[in-house]
Amino acid sequence: DTAVSQTPKYLVTQMGNDKSIKCEQNLGHDTMYWYKQDSKKFLKIMFSYNNKELIINETVPNRFSPKSPDKAHLNLHINSLELGDSAVYFCASSQVPSGGPNEQFFGPGTRLTVL
């Protein structure tokens, strides 16, 4: 049983195209995240949703638009793809208790290559 799943695992596309990455979690968590891992393996948060509400929106180009149809899903749509968007994108989820944070469970990642 996969806890956090992402599709597709690999995505190769041309500059200027629009693409989406889907994420689903079956852990019953109420918070989901998108992280970007660059070619130097540095991980940086992009967005976070809590119960379908956007709570974190880091300095990300507005070509990136997250969408959460329900609390088990958080999709990432990217318009007008650029070479610099090439990276591995990770989805994560957690249950954030009122007393503080908790661990995040990560998906397997989506390797996006823009040609």
Place this chain on the structure above:
Amino acid sequence: AQSVTQLDSQVPVFEEAPVELRCNYSSSVSVYLFWYVQYPNQGLQLLLKYLSGSTLVKGINGFEAEFNKSQTSFHLRKPSVQIRDTAEYFCAVTSSGNTGKLIFGQGTTLQVKP
């Protein structure tokens, strides 16, 4: 603002030798600390976490870490590494009230040689 510094980008070590991966953090508020491991072409897996209580935290696969508030450190240790421990290791910090956002260090590549 919070930040995390992993002092070693690569750590080569022989099989069955001890290892320490260093992590220092900067924060003006109380922190929660995590170590994640990323095996090649895989997602991140939690090794261990410090939320409160005992400063010595034991995790999976024989790893442990010690939270040192005065030195703002959270170094990861294992007394005897195996080939299968070869992976990328990430230290991360967050604090209460920041919606669970994790700030990651740059990562340390642990390379275990036979």
